[in-house]
Amino acid sequence: MSPEEAASKLQGQFPNARRTDFRDESTLELPLDQIESACKFAKEQVGFNFLTDLSSVDNFGDEPRFEVVYELYSLDSNIHLRLKTRVSEDHCELPSVVHLWATANWHEREVYDMMGIRFSSHPDLRRILMWEGYPYFPLRKDFPLEGKPSEMPDVAFSEPAPLAGGPFVTLPSSGHVEDREPRARHAQDL
Amino acid sequence: MATIAPTAYDSKVEGNIIFSQLDACINWMRKNSLWPMPMGLACCAIEMMAAACARFDIARFGAEVMRFSPRQSDVMIVAGTVTYKMALAVKRIYDQMPEPKWVIAMGACASSGGMYRSYAVLQGIDHLLPVDVYVSGCPPRPEALLEGLMKLQRKIQLEKSTSDQKKERSLILS
Numbered sequence: 001m002s003p004e005e006a007a008s009k010l011q012g013q014f015p016n017a018r019r020t021d022f023r024d025e026s027t028l029e030l031p032l033d034q035i036e037s038a039c040k041f042a043k044e045q046v047g048f049n050f051l052t053d054l055s056s057v058d059n060f061g062d063e064p065r066f067e068v069v070y071e072l073y074s075l076d077s078n079i080h081l082r083l084k085t086r087v088s089e090d091h092c093e094l095p096s097v098v099h100l101w102a103t104a105n106w107h108e109r110e111v112y113d114m115m116g117i118r119f120s121s122h123p124d125l126r127r128i129l130m131w132e133g134y135p136y137f138p139l140r141k142d143f144p145l146e147g148k149p150s151e152m153p154d155v156a157f158s159e160p161a162p163l164a165g166g167p168f169v170t171l172p173s174s175g176h177v178e179d180r181e182p183r184a185r186h187a188q189d190l
Numbered sequence: 191m192a193t194i195a196p197t198a199y200d201s202k203v204e205g206n207i208i209f210s211q212l213d214a215c216i217n218w219m220r221k222n223s224l225w226p227m228p229m230g231l232a233c234c235a236i237e238m239m240a241a242a243c244a245r246f247d248i249a250r251f252g253a254e255v256m257r258f259s260p261r262q263s264d265v266m267i268v269a270g271t272v273t274y275k276m277a278l279a280v281k282r283i284y285d286q287m288p289e290p291k292w293v294i295a296m297g298a299c300a301s302s303g304g305m306y307r308s309y310a311v312l313q314g315i316d317h318l319l320p321v322d323v324y325v326s327g328c329p330p331r332p333e334a335l336l337e338g339l340m341k342l343q344r345k346i347q348l349e350k351s352t353s354d355q356k357k358e359r360s361l362i363l364s
Contacts, residue, residue, distance in 0.1 A: 129275075148309070
């Protein structure tokens with residue numbers, strides 16, 4: 001089976017899916033209420049038996065704000081398929097796929113930890129990198145790079161890091177080494 | 191039968207007696223048997239292991255006994271990036287080390303946070319522990335760690351260990 005055939009098969013079952021083909025990669029964007037059944041169909045009927053990655057994107061300023069991305073892979077026919085769904089900030093929750101692919105457990109915990117997107121029916125939705133009780137979701141676009149102060153007695157604390165004039169940024173340019181070497185640059189100066 | 195008469199002066203012992211100060215003796219013993227608590231948190235730990243291996247051989251300075259129990263260690267080598275999640279664990283291990291104790295901050299991350307100016311990384315272990323020696327480098331070469339250890343040895347040699355001990359004792363009693 002080719003990736004295009006697999007995508008068409010899914011599209012036949014879920015006509016609401018918006019399909020994008022780019023450089024031999026197929027992406028299907030599904031409505032939030034269909035993503036779980038689409039994953040189930042992809043695994044059981046199309047043969048995507050391996051979840052390579054589950055990640056999220058913060059499109060700050062857009063509505064719905066977040067995007068959750070599922071990278072599926074079929075180890076039998078060696079094809080890849082990408083599923084996407086949008087999640088709004090007000091209702092930051094979507095169904096878990098741990099019952100389909102056990103590897104989704106830690107991926108979903110990471111998405112929850114970094115973005116604050118909750119997964120209903122997840123068996124163990126705790127933070128995975130930051131400590132339990134940390135009040136922020138650090139990979140959101142409105143979270144500053146230097147961090148925010150927090151205090152959790154006997155567990156951990158955090159303080160903003162000194163950025164000394166902005167993050168160090170390398171400019172892609174063919175100019176002189178001095179122009180493109182890493183320097184403290186503010187986002188508005190780029 | 192000949193008997194050996196007891197004498198007040200034994201010429202054979204004379205060469206084995208050294209006069210010194212108690213401070214100097216204690217410091218000499220302390221500085222030449224610094225048992226490290228290896229707090230390996232990132233890539234610096236690899237260089238620390240290299241310093242312990244045959245080529246660089248930290249044993250030449252009496253610090254080869256890497257103690258993975260804080261109760262038996264004298265110097266904590268904080269080698270690597272200290273995240274906020276790890277910071278209080280490092281502090282707790284330091285608190286379990288018996289006095290006298292010293293801390294070496296090995297590498298840029300342990301000294302200042304290094305390149306990690308971010309929400310997750312403690313900006314230098316000296317926010318939590320009293321650091322005696324900072325070793326620069328990212329990561330420092332084993333020679334640099336040995337240099338830091340020698341600096342610490344020089345520092346220990348100058349300590350007033352007996353009077354400091356009295357001070358600590360009075361602090362505990364008060």
